[in-house]
Amino acid sequence: MTAPKKPATPKVAEILPLRAPRRCANCSKDTVRAFYPFCSKRCKDVDLHRWLSGAYAIPVVEADAGSGEDD
């Protein structure tokens, strides 16, 4: 009988730094603190405009989807 192999060090979820560097939500360039999470006023405005024009929709997650979903 062989002794069970000890599992290797369990993989712990990667710990992210408090302020992970983020890319501009619009063009993926480095963000600038003043316009976070964007790289410039331009990108910020572009994004704002998208919101205002309804290009984005906030997804709605229903708590108990699956029960009585016969639409």
Ligand SMILES: [Zn+2]
């Ligand atoms: Zn940008």
